[in-house]
Amino acid sequence: MNAIGETDGVPRRRFVALSGALGAGVLLTGAGGGNAAAATSPVPTPDPCPTAPNPPGGPSPCPPSGLQGLCGSPADNDPLWQDVQYCTQGIVPPSGMRPTCLKTTPNHVVLHGRPETPHNYLLLPSCRITGIECPFLVTSTVANYWHEAWENARRGGDVPVQYPNIGLGINSRSARRLNQLHIHMAGVRDSTQRRLQALETAGRIAPQPSNWGDLQYQALVTGTLGSGDRTYRILRLDSLTQNLFALLNVNVVRRFGLNMADQTLIVVPKMAATGFTGTFYVLNSDSSLHDGTDTCDHLLVYT
Incomplete structure (x- = not known):
């Protein structure tokens, strides 16, 4: 895709200017193939999952x-x-179909995904935010929706994903069907988890955000059955307390002259036999990469 491009009709340069002006306080750096396996592996015995507080001061501004x-x-x-408006304000949708509001907070709402399974949920902002292209997402005042998604989806969380390995993901603007920001909380296959750990052992995962887009940290990962191998830029983080949208914008999108609207972003918590290890793999891709993708659907398991 054209490196200049547009975001909902606004040139990328204007998006950069807007996000830069809004995000003066954004953190720019972080703390230090084969067939997919069947999803019948034993569920690891969970460790107590470390948690971190949500942004102080109550609900995030919109x-x-x-x-x-x-x-x-x-x-x-x-x-x-x-x-979202039904869950937060009781406004019945024009269709008359009332969603099941699994959780409602000042910052977010949790709904069932489609198809409705015990490992397919959505976390949506209570604010009106269309998707990843919204420059407000890279500012320092936005709620930490990724951290909130993990706190819901983890074992022992409020709306836990019942699957041996968990994945969180967001689609690009072109790959999504609906236009309210939603983070998928679903499963990932054992083979995806093993592949990521093998890449880490081989030194193929970026140790810090500034290296995220380096060629040596781009790798093929096999997704769900029949979806093939896709290329991802892969980063390791010790927590989700940072703004992942801001990290992506600074270290990948601006660095390579890309469009935020074209990006997909996936988070896979690293698991061991004893449960969650406390670290996360953060994967990003877009169509500018050879064998890249603009959707998280290749890695997440919904059905």
Whole structure:
């Protein structure tokens, strides 16, 4: 795709300017193949999962009205946004179909994914945010939706994903069907977990965000059955307390002249036989990579 491109009709340079102006306080750096295996592996005995607090001061502010062109208007009729409004304000969608609100907080709502399974959930902001292209996501005041997704999805969480290995993911603008930001909370196959750990052992996973886009940290990962191998930029983080959208914007999107709207982002907690190890693999891809992808659906297991 053209390196200049547009984000919902706004040139990439304007997105960069907007995100830079809004995100003066954003953290820029972080703390230090084959057939897919069947999903019948024993569930590891979970460790007590370390947690970190949500941003202080209560609910995060929402995007300012000046960003409605990029982040959506509260008057929009997107079905997922209507579901959020039902859960947070009791406004019944025009269709009359009331969603099952699994959890509602000042910052987010948790809904069932489709198809509805014990390992397919969605976390959506309570704010009107269309998707990954919204510049408000890279600012220092946005809620930490990735951390909140993990706190819900982990074993012992409020809406746990019942699967041996967990994955969190978000699609690019072109790959999604609905236009309210939603983080998929689903499963990943054992083979994906093993592949990522093998890459880490081989020194093929970036140890810090500034190296995230380096060629040596790009690797093929086999996804769900029939989806083939896809190339991802892979980073290891010791926590999800940082703003992953900001890390991606600074260390990949701006660095390589890409569009934020074109990116997919996936988080896979590293697991051992005793449970969660306390670290995370963060994968990013887009169509600018050879065998890249703009969707998280190749790695996540919904059915």
